[in-house]
Amino acid sequence: xxxxxxxxxxxxxxxxxxxxxxxxxxxxxxxxxxxxxxxxxxxxxxxxxxxxxxxxxxxxxxxxxxxxxxxxxxxxxxxxxxxxxxxxxxxxxxxxxxxxxxxxxxxxxxxxxxxxxxxxxxxxxxxxxxxxxxxxxxxxxxxxxxxxxxxxxxxxxxxx
Amino acid sequence: xxxxxxxxxxxxxxxxxxxxxxxxxxxxxxxxxxxxxxxxxxxxxxxxxxxxxxxxxxxxxxxxxxxxxxxxxxxxxxxxxxxxxxxxxxxxxxxxxxxxxxxxxxxxxxxxxxxxxxxxxxxxxxxxxxxxxxxxxxxxxxxxxxxxxxxxxxxxxxxxxxxxxxxxxxxxxxxxxxxxxxxxxxxxxxxxxxxxxxxxxxxxxxxxxxxxxxxxxxxxxxxxxxxxxxxxxxxxxxxxxxxxxxxxxxxxxxxxxxxxxxxxxxxxxxxxxxxxxxxxxxxxxxxxxxxxxxxxxxxxxxxxxxxxxxxxxxxxxxxxxxxxxxxxxxxxxxxxxxxx
Numbered sequence: 001x002x003x004x005x006x007x008x009x010x011x012x013x014x015x016x017x018x019x020x021x022x023x024x025x026x027x028x029x030x031x032x033x034x035x036x037x038x039x040x041x042x043x044x045x046x047x048x049x050x051x052x053x054x055x056x057x058x059x060x061x062x063x064x065x066x067x068x069x070x071x072x073x074x075x076x077x078x079x080x081x082x083x084x085x086x087x088x089x090x091x092x093x094x095x096x097x098x099x100x101x102x103x104x105x106x107x108x109x110x111x112x113x114x115x116x117x118x119x120x121x122x123x124x125x126x127x128x129x130x131x132x133x134x135x136x137x138x139x140x141x142x143x144x145x146x147x148x149x150x151x152x153x154x155x156x157x158x159x160x
Numbered sequence: 161x162x163x164x165x166x167x168x169x170x171x172x173x174x175x176x177x178x179x180x181x182x183x184x185x186x187x188x189x190x191x192x193x194x195x196x197x198x199x200x201x202x203x204x205x206x207x208x209x210x211x212x213x214x215x216x217x218x219x220x221x222x223x224x225x226x227x228x229x230x231x232x233x234x235x236x237x238x239x240x241x242x243x244x245x246x247x248x249x250x251x252x253x254x255x256x257x258x259x260x261x262x263x264x265x266x267x268x269x270x271x272x273x274x275x276x277x278x279x280x281x282x283x284x285x286x287x288x289x290x291x292x293x294x295x296x297x298x299x300x301x302x303x304x305x306x307x308x309x310x311x312x313x314x315x316x317x318x319x320x321x322x323x324x325x326x327x328x329x330x331x332x333x334x335x336x337x338x339x340x341x342x343x344x345x346x347x348x349x350x351x352x353x354x355x356x357x358x359x360x361x362x363x364x365x366x367x368x369x370x371x372x373x374x375x376x377x378x379x380x381x382x383x384x385x386x387x388x389x390x391x392x393x394x395x396x397x398x399x400x401x402x403x404x405x406x407x408x409x410x411x412x413x414x415x416x417x418x419x420x421x422x423x424x425x426x427x428x429x430x431x432x433x434x435x436x437x438x439x440x441x442x443x444x445x446x447x448x449x450x451x452x453x454x455x456x457x458x459x460x461x462x463x464x465x466x467x468x469x470x471x472x473x474x475x476x477x478x479x480x481x482x483x484x485x486x487x488x489x490x491x492x493x494x495x496x497x498x499x500x
Contacts, residue, residue, distance in 0.1 A: 026362075089313050090310070093313025094315055097315040100313050106313060113310070117309035120209040120211075
């Protein structure tokens with residue numbers, strides 16, 4: 001009996017399985033190859049823009065290679081927030097997919113879109129409470145991953 | 161009157177005295193735009209939030225349906241409404257404005273025909289002289305509640321559907337001019353284990369097929385009896401699957417024209433952002449109360465069966481890995497002369 005309760009959630013009957021096979025055969029597949037190609041173009045373009053900004057800050061504003069990162073990210077975030085507010089970023093993302101989601105502009109979009117979406121529910125409970133609805137997990141797991149990598153680095157550093 | 165296992169036969173022939181449909185900007189670009197009574201170019205409908213906009217759509221549809229037949233809200237005994245919002249707020253708030261005794265129902269996107277079947281039953285049984293059935297949905301409120309923030313850049317798969325912005329209301333009466341409601345079949349909940357909320361067509365198609373087959377079994381008629389059978393919002397994917405299921409069950413759907421409201425409301429080739437087609441409570445409601453009733457009036461169609469399909473899940477249920485249970489309700493609408 002225990003076996004049954006355990007497997008109950010994932011249990012698929014023969015009829016369900018037969019139907020799912022039929023349905024799968026009639027569904028248009030995700031265009032994976034096209035998505036990869038577009039993500040490469042869009043992601044590459046955003047990173048190219050970032051690189052150009054960094055060179056600009058180094059050449060004209062006296063930043064070093066280490067410090068130029070901060071103003072570059074700030075400009076990209078600002079651009080993303082403007083495009084999100086104008087209602088352009090989500091349309092760009094339907095074309096670009098991971099290409100616009102992975103760079104820092106995608107992170108800014110997740111914050112900005114959630115903030116706009118819940119503005120009507122008030123500044124504190126709406127915007128403040130929901131701003132990190134999507135970005136929260138990025139921050140949590142980013143910190144956890146950084147901690148793990150830091151630990152590995154520390155251990156190897158001691159040995160070396 | 162009960163017919164067969166799960167159907168009602170309406171011997172008193174309740175009449176759809178009046179109906180109204182209100183839609184948003186994307187529906188105004190679609191192929192049947194001219195059949196809608198009010199079209200809004202602004203998704204906010206002049207309100208402060210999308211939730212208010214959705215409520216406004218339903219209020220407008222209800223007001224217009226009343227004005228058309230010179231009835232006031234005091235004449236209507238019951239308002240039966242539902243929508244997709246948490247705690248069906250759009251309908252509840254509209255009922256507050258109307259002040260008509262109210263039944264709130266939830267059948268997700270099948271609410272349009274669930275409420276119409278109940279209104280017909282009330283009138284047929286003599287429980288009401290006039291009953292109003294209405295439902296609404298809004299693209300942005302649905303995105304906000306069920307998916308991601310509207311401006312969030314997530315890529316939608318080709319199986320995804322686009323929630324219709326709009327509202328549809330019908331007034332059912334014991335007597336008067338208009339098409340009559342002759343039959344209804346109430347659906348069972350069917351779950352084929354589909355878990356992807358971006359593939360609602362595949363989740364709902366078996367429920368639609370089950371209700372359609374139950375309808376013809378209960379009434380012992382053939383699909384050819386109707387000039388048109390439409391499902392609510394299966395979209396391109398669900399429509400193809402439903403056809404495959406009819407074929408597999410040797411069900412003679414080819415005797416009649418079978419189509420889907422989610423494919424009628426948008427031009428899928430031009431409006432590519434809708435992906436697989438329209439969805440939402442307003443999809444079947446606006447297509448039926450706007451487009452199909454006008455075709456019945458013209459005499460272009462005489463007997464139709466509308467099968468509204470709904471997915472009974474919530475954002476929490478799918479995040480917890482539950483599959484999507486689905487339902488479909490069928491209502492037959494006929495021109496009086498052709499009713500048997």
